[in-house]
Amino acid sequence: MTILVTGGAGFIGSNFILDWLAQSDETVLNLDALTYAGNLENLAALKDDARHVFVQGDIGDRPLLDRLLAEHRPRALIHFAAESHVDRSISGPGAFIKTNIEGTYTLLEAARQHWQGLTPGERESFRFHHVSTDEVYGSLKAEDPAFAETNPYEPNSPYSASKAASDHLVRAWHHTYGLPVLTTNCSNNYGPYHFPEKLIPLMIVNALAGKPLPVYGDGQQIRDWLYVRDHASAIRAVLAGGRVGETYNIGGWNEMANIDIVKTVCALLDELRPDAAGPYSRLITYVKDRPGHDRRYAIDARKIERELGWRPAETFATGIRKTVQWYLDHPEWVQRVQSGAYRDWVQQQYGRA
Known part of the structure; x- marks a missing residue:
């Protein structure tokens, strides 16, 4: 048996594969x-693990998708591949339209053809699992209840709009063609292997280098934080027992303001890697807020708990300590990402560019 994972070398995808295997x-x-x-x-x-088969390719390459599906006949497809950084979507939205919308469309069509060619038993068990974000729901006021699966979509950035469009395509391919889909909308992930352009790894890396810790606006933007390995376990639960055509919100039950996240990271670094120059919080620097910055996200994850018995194993306190320690223990990974040398690894290990 085989599953096909798109975007499996990214932050969440790679953590999912490690957890799966x-x-x-x-x-x-x-x-x-x-x-x-x-x-x-x-x-x-x-x-050197034969259970992991890597193919470098684009989800928009239909001939490649058709070949892979025909050769490997996966029983499920878990779709992580996406452009995901809001700031990058503001400065260059075209890549987000191409990957998140057009790429998902191509993948759906390839999956539909594959699914239709399966035996009746294989068709019954096949799943297309689409991994999405809570940002499709827009922004919440302080007094608003958390996002439920029934919330209307109100995306506010090119990134979230492109993910909302992909969610709608997945829903339509189920209702129009019968493709057995599952959709999960997660809150902000954090943990090992997080590319240091996102908030938590950026704060860790900058603090260790003595660089400013940039905080947008007043730092009171609130997010729900989900440890990435908890996200992986939730996806496994939905893939195994989720109802076809349903959406499940995945959250960590950890609403925190960005400035509190930064101060928590600083306090952990003060404990685990103290700086002779003084507390890391001295490096906090407030910068101009980004355009259209959503004020608050919060996930109501009661449906997945009620139907599938899933709850996150990590609190924010335990998850953020594991995360900071991981970055302290893996300076070579950070250095290779910052220098771009991580790209050479593919050539060195696999003999391809």
Whole structure:
């Protein structure tokens, strides 16, 4: 048996594959274009593991998709591949339209053809699992209840709009063609292998280098934080038992303001790697807020708990300590990402550019 994972060299995808193969002998076919955020070095532990089959390629390449599906006949497709950085979507939205919308469309069509060619038993068990974000729901006021699966979509950035469009395509392919889909909308992930352009790894890396810790606006933007390995376990639960056509919100039950996240990281670094120059919080620097910055996200994750019995294993206190310690323990990974040398790893290990 095989599952196909798109974007499996990215932050969440690579953590999912590591988690999957730690608990299953089922082969993972990993398709990733290896754009700037795709780092195959995240999966170095699997280099000689026959259960991990890596293919460098684009989800928009229909002939490649058709060939892979025909050769490997996966029983499920878990779709992580996406452009995901809001700031990058503001400065260059075109890549987000191409990957998140057009790429998802191409993947859906390839999956539909594959699914229609399966035996009746295989068709019944096949799943297309689409991994999405809570940002499709827009922004909440302080007094608003958390996002439920029934919330209307109100995306506010090119990134979230492109993910909302992909969610709608997945829903439509189920209702129009019968493709057995599952959709999950997660809150902000954090943990090992996070590319240091996002808030938590950026704060860790900058603090250790004595650089400013940039905080947008007043720092009171609130997010729900989900440890990435908890996200992986939730996806496994939904894939195994989720109702076809349903959406499940995945959250960490950890609402925190950005400035409190930064101060928590600083306090942990003060404890684990003290700086002779003084507390790391001295480096906090407030910068101009980004355009259209959503004020608050919060996830109501009661549906997945009620139907599938899933709850996050980590609190924010335990998860953020593990995360900071991981970055302290892996300076070579950070250095290679910052220098761009991580891109050379594919050539060195796989003999391809």
